[in-house]
Amino acid sequence: MTRRTDWAEYDHSASGAPRGRGIGRDPASDDADGLADSHPAPRRSGWDGTASEESHGGGSSRRGRRRRGFGEPAGTDEDTPRSSRAGQGVSSTEADPAEKARNICLRLLTGTPRTRKQLADALRKREIPDEVAEEVLSRFEEVGLINDSAFADAWVESRHHGRGLARRALARELRTKGVDSALIDEAVGQLDSEQEESTARELVDRKLRATRGLDRDKRLRRLAGMLARKGYPEGMALRVVRQALEEEGEDTEFLADDGF
Numbered sequence: 001m002t003r004r005t006d007w008a009e010y011d012h013s014a015s016g017a018p019r020g021r022g023i024g025r026d027p028a029s030d031d032a033d034g035l036a037d038s039h040p041a042p043r044r045s046g047w048d049g050t051a052s053e054e055s056h057g058g059g060s061s062r063r064g065r066r067r068r069g070f071g072e073p074a075g076t077d078e079d080t081p082r083s084s085r086a087g088q089g090v091s092s093t094e095a096d097p098a099e100k101a102r103n104i105c106l107r108l109l110t111g112t113p114r115t116r117k118q119l120a121d122a123l124r125k126r127e128i129p130d131e132v133a134e135e136v137l138s139r140f141e142e143v144g145l146i147n148d149s150a151f152a153d154a155w156v157e158s159r160h161h162g163r164g165l166a167r168r169a170l171a172r173e174l175r176t177k178g179v180d181s182a183l184i185d186e187a188v189g190q191l192d193s194e195q196e197e198s199t200a201r202e203l204v205d206r207k208l209r210a211t212r213g214l215d216r217d218k219r220l221r222r223l224a225g226m227l228a229r230k231g232y233p234e235g236m237a238l239r240v241v242r243q244a245l246e247e248e249g250e251d252t253e254f255l256a257d258d259g260f
Contacts, residue, residue, distance in 0.1 A: 117178020169231025
């Protein structure tokens with residue numbers, strides 16, 4: 001005997017689903033359809049955040065809220081424009097002179113060492129109070145970020161071998177950078193007279209060919225003057241140039257010993 005189907009058994013009103021949706025369909029599919037019906041997809045709108053209120057039940061999208069916050073006073077921190085929050089952060093940092101001084105020093109020390117005086121001058125130009133600058137610079141010295149002694153040693157090594165500068169010129173440069181006199185004497189003391197004279201000979205040998213064709217006195221003055229500008233003593237400069245000219249066959253017997 002065929003059982004009479006009571007379609008009331010398939011009434012979905014108790015579960016909240018619409019009538020007739022479940023006939024001949026997979027329950028999993030019904031659940032998916034019910035989720036889609038209960039949360040309809042918002043109507044497509046442009047990327048300018050102007051979705052209509054009809055598509056969102058009178059509300060606005062997250063993008064719409066964010067765009068609306070720019071340039072407008074906001075009641076909550078979430079709605080505060082990002083540019084305003086950034087500005088508040090910068091102002092609080094700028095209000096702390098010690099933090100500002102540390103940042104200035106770190107930027108200047110990036111890539112190249114500096115003396116304490118160089119950093120102090122930079123802080124003074126940025127109107128950092130003297131007592132704050134003194135405290136920050138002393139702390140940098142304690143941790144080794146400022147080391148005038150190491151700076152002077154490295155300066156002498158680099159400028160002597162790279163530019164051929166003598167002790168007198170090196171000392172003059174270090175003084176302009178604010179290095180203490182005792183540290184300067186210690187640094188330039190690494191060079192002795194023999195090393196200075198050897199470097200002077202190398203410099204003259206490089207320039208000697210360029211002076212060929214000039215008269216003897218002019219060659220002497222030009223080469224000796226080059227050494228003098230690099231800080232070599234006058235007596236050493238004349239001696240080295242004379243020896244170089246004699247090796248080329250120049251007669252230097254009657255060259256004056258004083259001045260050039």
